[in-house]
Structures are given as C-alpha cells and as structure tokens.
Amino acid sequence: MPFLATLADELQSSMPYYVCTHVRPDGDAVGSQIAFTRYLNSLKVKAFCILTRDMPLNLQTLIKDTPYIYLEDMKDDAGILIALDCADLTRLPASFKNLTHFLNIDHHPNNPNFAKHNYVQENFSSTCEILITLLREVGWNFDLIAAQALYAGLITDTGNFSHSNVSANTFACAEYLLQCTHLQPYEIIQSLFEQKTLAQIRLLSLFLSRIQLHCNEQIACIELTRDDYVKTNTQHSDTEGFIAHALTIQNVKIAAFIEYNEHFVKGSLRSKAPHLAVNQVARQFGGFGHICAAGFQCDSRTFNRNQLIQALANLIAQ
Ligand SMILES: [Mn+2]
Missing domain, CATH: 3.10.310.30 (Diaminopimelate Epimerase; Chain A, domain 1)
Structure with missing residues (x-):
C-alpha cells in the first residue's frame, strides 16, 4: 500500500494539523509545507502551514491562498504535528515539543525517526522530491500552487539541478509537475532568484x-x-x-x-x-x-x- 494511503485512516478532522519545518526555512522546507498542507486540505483535513516571520520574502510568494499561521501568533498550540524536512526535534520550534508528533518526512541523514509515522529517505535530493513521489503514488491531483511550491523545493535543494544529489527521479519529478499542471519553470526562477533588493x-x-x-x-x-x-x-x-x-x-x-x-x-x-x-x-x-x-x-x-x-x-x- 502507498505510504500516504496507510495514514488515511488516522487522519482526523477534529484537531488541526500543524505542518511545520525547520528554523530558518529554505525553499525545500516551505515548498514541502505548502504542498502537504494543500494535500491534507484536499482530503478535507484541517491543516495549516506554521510559518515564521523571518521567512525570506521570495519564499512568501509561494504561499498564495494556502492556509497558514505565524508561529509568533499562535496562542493555543493544541494540534497534531507534521514535521517536514526536519532533521531532528531540536530543529523544531521549542513550543512544539509537547504536541503529538504524528508524521516526519525528511531526507536528512541520521534523522532519528522521532514521529509516530516516519518516512526518511536519504537518497532523495529534497523533501519535495519525496513528497512528489509519495503524492503521485496515491494519485493526488496536483494543483498549480502545490506544484510551484514543490518545484521551488526541487530547484533550491539541488542548486537548479546542479548538485550531486540529483538523480533520474529528481528529473522525473520535475517532468511530472510540468506534465500535470501549467507550471512555468522560468516564473519560479524569477520569483525565487530575481527578487533581490x-x-x-x-x-x-x-x-x-x-x-x-x-x-x-x-x-x-x-x-x-x-x-x-x-x-x-x-x-x-x-x-x-x-x-x-x-x-x-x-x-x-x-x-x-x-x-x-x-x-x-x-x-x-x-x-x-x-x-x-x-x-x-x-x-x-x-x-x-x-x-x-x-x-x-x-x-x-x-x-x-x-x-x-x-x-x-x-x-x-x-
Ligand atoms: Mn531539504
């Protein structure tokens, strides 16, 4: 059974899911958050990206209408935690230590599998590449905003497909995003890399x-x-x-x-x-x-x- 399908029965709608990532987030971190939050929302599961205000401006443009909460604004932290691109618990905001750690999807070596469900694959270039692969497995209908966010993660963690972590699957994932949405790679490049002050x-x-x-x-x-x-x-x-x-x-x-x-x-x-x-x-x-x-x-x-x-x-x- 596809990994994400094994979680389906446990997803509940009464408590919100907080889709988190590491401090000082990068393109892979935020891209993963956006796509996974949108995936959960498409299943009618209440989920939010948890963002921090120090997030770089060029990444903020990827969020669009994805539901999010700023960590600094959170009053009530009763929710279920999903950690994406997080090498270990010390990389998560301290206030989340007491939440139920439901899911951990990551590509960092030595991730200690700190959640109830863990999907850690070191041989993937990025957490976004893992997510594209997992979401394809369950036949998810990628929307443009999720695809743009995932593409941003692919290119930032691979240095525009130039690092040693690039594999055939990395390109297959990029190709798939282009095939199933109207994604324009040059637009993502412009919004990520050509917005400097x-x-x-x-x-x-x-x-x-x-x-x-x-x-x-x-x-x-x-x-x-x-x-x-x-x-x-x-x-x-x-x-x-x-x-x-x-x-x-x-x-x-x-x-x-x-x-x-x-x-x-x-x-x-x-x-x-x-x-x-x-x-x-x-x-x-x-x-x-x-x-x-x-x-x-x-x-x-x-x-x-x-x-x-x-x-x-x-x-x-x-
Ligand atoms: Mn990453």
Whole structure:
C-alpha cells in the first residue's frame, strides 16, 4: 500500500494539523509545507502551514491562498504535528515539543525517526522530491500552487539541478509537475532568484570581498559580523545562496561561511563532491546536515576558526 494511503485512516478532522519545518526555512522546507498542507486540505483535513516571520520574502510568494499561521501568533498550540524536512526535534520550534508528533518526512541523514509515522529517505535530493513521489503514488491531483511550491523545493535543494544529489527521479519529478499542471519553470526562477533588493546585492559584494583561501586554495572561508548586517541594512536570511559563489572558484573544494553574532557563531559548510563529507565536520561543532551541505551553531566564546579550517583541511587530506 502507498505510504500516504496507510495514514488515511488516522487522519482526523477534529484537531488541526500543524505542518511545520525547520528554523530558518529554505525553499525545500516551505515548498514541502505548502504542498502537504494543500494535500491534507484536499482530503478535507484541517491543516495549516506554521510559518515564521523571518521567512525570506521570495519564499512568501509561494504561499498564495494556502492556509497558514505565524508561529509568533499562535496562542493555543493544541494540534497534531507534521514535521517536514526536519532533521531532528531540536530543529523544531521549542513550543512544539509537547504536541503529538504524528508524521516526519525528511531526507536528512541520521534523522532519528522521532514521529509516530516516519518516512526518511536519504537518497532523495529534497523533501519535495519525496513528497512528489509519495503524492503521485496515491494519485493526488496536483494543483498549480502545490506544484510551484514543490518545484521551488526541487530547484533550491539541488542548486537548479546542479548538485550531486540529483538523480533520474529528481528529473522525473520535475517532468511530472510540468506534465500535470501549467507550471512555468522560468516564473519560479524569477520569483525565487530575481527578487533581490539592492541592499542584498551590496551584502553580496561585501561577502565576495571577504573570501579568503586556505589550504593550498582548496578551502574558501568567508566571515560576516553583526555589524556588516547593520551597515548594509540586511539580515541573516539575505545571505541565502551566497556560499555557492565561493564554491565556483577554481581549485576550491570546500567553502565555509561564518557569521558572528553577539553570543553565537553560525557556520555553513559546502563541498563540491560527496567524498568531502562536510557534515562530519559540522558534527564536531555541534551541527549536522547533508554530505555536501551542512551547518552548525555554537557559542562564540568556544568557537575557534583555525580549528574549523584545520578540520576541513583534514577532510581534504583523508
Ligand atoms: Mn531539504
């Protein structure tokens, strides 16, 4: 029986389903939320996307008439939780720890299967790719808004079908969305990637000017501070996708983007090939992630940048 069909009997309409994702959501996270909420609504099940106000503007355009609630506005949290693209419970908003964890659909390695029903597939490029596959299995009639959201997830998690996580199924999923709806890929590209503010471009310029190469020019490291955001009138979420620029440098195998805040340091790590598993290094710093894309957050008092560069250099030397 298709996985989603096995859940059908348990879906109830008395309690709302809160379709959640990880903090600092990306295209895959929000795309999954939108599509799954719409799927549940099509079954006459009361469901809402739970969004946060720090969500990037370009992702907000995908929501359209999908029912949602801002986490900040939630007064009563009695509901049933569905977690999408969430590597573990620590990635969920703290106020949701006490809800019934009904369903967990994800593609992160080491997901501990924290819900009653779990569908975790590491070999999928994105949670959106998993959802398209599962929704096809149950013969769901994809609507345009869901298809656009899912397509957005596919392209953001695969770097426009350029990363090592792309498979034949990834393209088959994209093809299916185009076949069954009037989806126009260029429209999604425009609404996701061509909506930058001048301030964001200035921040990008600053980001590029900070690139430093280490380890025989194989590691690119970029550091931004809170002051940099203040000066450019931008915020953390405005750096989405910046790190990919550092990886385009010849000979660079790994890029590390370090953001310094008052109390903590946030690191993003990317590698060009699956044999450079940057999630191993992220774990050393208390983080997690995919083989080629991982991150961590740690106390700024204990963080040592040279230690990070050394750990990455060790990875290359292996
Ligand atoms: Mn994802």
